[in-house]
Amino acid sequence: MSELTMVQAVNDGLKSIMREDDTVLLMGEDVGPKGGVFLATEGLTAEFGEERCFDTPLSEDGIVGVGIGLALNGMKPVCEIQFQDFIFPAFDQIVSEAAKMRYRSGGQYTVPMVVRTPYGGGIRGGLYHSQSGEAYFAHTPGLKVVIPSTPYDAKGLLISSILDPDPVLFMEPKALYRAFREEVPEGVYTVDLSTVREVVPGDAAVIYCWGAMVPVATEAARRIKETRQQDVRVVDLRTLMPLDEDAVLQAARECGRVVVLQEAPRFCGYASEISALLAEHAVESLEAPVRRVTGFDTPFPNTLENYYLPDARRVMDAVEQVLDF
Amino acid sequence: MSTARPIRVSDPGTFPLRRVLREDGRGVLKSAAQEHLPGRDKLLEIYRAMLTTRVLDQRLLKLQRQGRVAFVGLATGQEAAIHGSGAVFEPQDWVFSALREGGIALQRGMPMAEYIAHMFGNAEDSAKGRQMPNHFQCRAVNFPSWSSVLGTQLPHAVGAAAAMQRRGEPHVCAAYSGDGATSSNGFHSALNMAAVMRAPVVFVVIDNGWAISVPSSKQTAAASYGTKARAYGMPGVDVDGNDALASYQAVAEAAARARDRGGPTLVCLRSYRIGGHSSSDDPTRYRDDGEVEHWEKRDPIQRMQAYLKSTGLYQEADCEHWQSDIEAAVSAAVRHAAEVGPPPLESLAEDVYAEPPLHLRRQVVEALRIAAEKGAADAVAGEFPL
Numbered sequence: 012m013s014e015l016t017m018v019q020a021v022n023d024g025l026k027s028i029m030r031e032d033d034t035v036l037l038m039g040e041d042v043g044p045k046g047g048v049f050l051a052t053e054g055l056t057a058e059f060g061e062e063r064c065f066d067t068p069l070s071e072d073g074i075v076g077v078g079i080g081l082a083l084n085g086m087k088p089v090c091e092i093q094f095q096d097f098i099f100p101a102f103d104q105i106v107s108e109a110a111k112m113r114y115r116s117g118g119q120y121t122v123p124m125v126v127r128t129p130y131g132g133g134i135r136g137g138l139y140h141s142q143s144g145e146a147y148f149a150h151t152p153g154l155k156v157v158i159p160s161t162p163y164d165a166k167g168l169l170i171s172s173i174l175d176p177d178p179v180l181f182m183e184p185k186a187l188y189r190a191f192r193e194e195v196p197e198g199v200y201t202v203d204l205s206t207v208r209e210v211v212p213g214d215a216a217v218i219y220c221w222g223a224m225v226p227v228a229t230e231a232a233r234r235i236k237e238t239r240q241q242d243v244r245v246v247d248l249r250t251l252m253p254l255d256e257d258a259v260l261q262a263a264r265e266c267g268r269v270v271v272l273q274e275a276p277r278f279c280g281y282a283s284e285i286s287a288l289l290a291e292h293a294v295e296s297l298e299a300p301v302r303r304v305t306g307f308d309t310p311f312p313n314t315l316e317n318y319y320l321p322d323a324r325r326v327m328d329a330v331e332q333v334l335d336f
Numbered sequence: 337m338s339t340a341r342p343i344r345v346s347d348p349g350t351f352p353l354r355r356v357l358r359e360d361g362r363g364v365l366k367s368a369a370q371e372h373l374p375g376r377d378k379l380l381e382i383y384r385a386m387l388t389t390r391v392l393d394q395r396l397l398k399l400q401r402q403g404r405v406a407f408v409g410l411a412t413g414q415e416a417a418i419h420g421s422g423a424v425f426e427p428q429d430w431v432f433s434a435l436r437e438g439g440i441a442l443q444r445g446m447p448m449a450e451y452i453a454h455m456f457g458n459a460e461d462s463a464k465g466r467q468m469p470n471h472f473q474c475r476a477v478n479f480p481s482w483s484s485v486l487g488t489q490l491p492h493a494v495g496a497a498a499a500m501q502r503r504g505e506p507h508v509c510a511a512y513s514g515d516g517a518t519s520s521n522g523f524h525s526a527l528n529m530a531a532v533m534r535a536p537v538v539f540v541v542i543d544n545g546w547a548i549s550v551p552s553s554k555q556t557a558a559a560s561y562g563t564k565a566r567a568y569g570m571p572g573v574d575v576d577g578n579d580a581l582a583s584y585q586a587v588a589e590a591a592a593r594a595r596d597r598g599g600p601t602l603v604c605l606r607s608y609r610i611g612g613h614s615s616s617d618d619p620t621r622y623r624d625d626g627e628v629e630h631w632e633k634r635d636p637i638q639r640m641q642a643y644l645k646s647t648g649l650y651q652e653a654d655c656e657h658w659q660s661d662i663e664a665a666v667s668a669a670v671r672h673a674a675e676v677g678p679p680p681l682e683s684l685a686e687d688v689y690a691e692p693p694l695h696l697r698r699q700v701v702e703a704l705r706i707a708a709e710k711g712a713a714d715a716v717a718g719e720f721p722l
Contacts, residue, residue: 076491104488115471
């Protein structure tokens, strides 16, 4: 057991599973000797060689397309897309090919592949190093979408994703890469896909969140406790597709007041899906309208990034509204 | 090597084409290279496969006109390119196909009944009726599933080949596309990455002159499709795709190079699409009948038959009966397929994931309840436009 940051936990997860399973391969831009722009693959080419951790041309659709071919033929590729903002050239391969292969082949051909990609704001990256595109992908049947928020979960969910028989988009909140350390077990362990994690207990209201918004929600819950002596539950969804719908509904029924928090723009975002789920199946338990706290419906700005990103202040405001309704 | 006349209005220009057979098929050109030519068994395999594809085209088009099959992508006129090249690949090689190479799956041993079941999209279709017709796959003969998004299968071939390479296997991947797909992202990224990785891939472009209604002259300003290889750092060759022997030879040479760890090759087999893009397309709206007539006179099956007759193989193998044998096999498969019903409603949510997640299981329960209470779904009225 050692104290690791999230990016170290990702690295440790990759290393641990590669030591046990020689069909696991890493590929992407700068993942080789440089170890990736965030150092998530540092030291892996040195340990496993260029056959198993290799640099590719600057070709996102090629990276994912070749990854699909490797997966069709017995490998477990982990493709890195350097920033999630660069994933769109590969959108076709992810959405039309990887996600549909099992279905369109009646189960004859499958794609056990992971696409890892750092996402989200908070690093002064402007329009093209900051986006949160989870909704585009969670909308795609056949694809799983996983977003960790802690070092422990990052390693365990990543290993589960690599061992999963279906393609997984593994989105890493880069704002949390080095935000804090926690104890991470050595070697291979898994965290179940499709389970939520209760971060803070409470029953006055519930905040659903994921990725880099989890610490923001936690801070908002702490301030509400301080100012109003009310316990607000924080639930980290972790696996956006498939979603643990029953756990989400249960928390809403227990708390009766709901805020959904996301970094992405609001319109047609994943928070809207949670709101619709609650409207369809838990409306009788709701004591206030569901509030969404989100990025603005604008491209991701640069200088005003801190106003674009939801912070504890904005989350508190929404929680107060549902509590006072 | 001889120079082609500009006999397609669709050609970007004139360029040298590699040939083996005389145009009339009666023998081999004196200038032709002798290496990598098909032997007796391969020649007969190629001819039989070519005939099978022609018979299927004719039969399936009739079924489509009768409304019994929704869509057919025809290969008429391209049989030499398809089956001459297809004969090269060994059982353990993989073949990534596009729209018109389904016959290669049969050539590799896919059962006719399975092929026809897919055209009907019935309960015996290995794809469970999920793809449009003419999207063949057959795992037993290493023939993966392709999508209608052209060019996307090409990087898959590179990845599957890279897996062979990593395991030290002596196998190769065939990556087929048409001329239109040479403009796609997948073509570019696949050729670039295959060359960088020295992956054992043979890229086979079957250039039939037309991408639906867009001629090759509007597809590229390159002198030929084969010349595109040069910029990727791999060999490229333009071949007379109506010459089954030349198609076999060029692809065999490329496959041998790939097995020998010499990396990928681009082989362009120049042919002609005699029919429309598909059963729904009317090519008289955009191309000249004269061009079609010119190519009808250069039928690759007639040319191959003339060659086999000139060598005596046609008589020796009793090829005269093959056409009726194939027609009988197709008819039997069609009769059977017509009696098989559609896949069950429950199958709608299978194979989205290895295990159906909770939300999908609930959606199926809902669909079954509505079907039980309200009856069968309304029929779909629309027709496929191309």
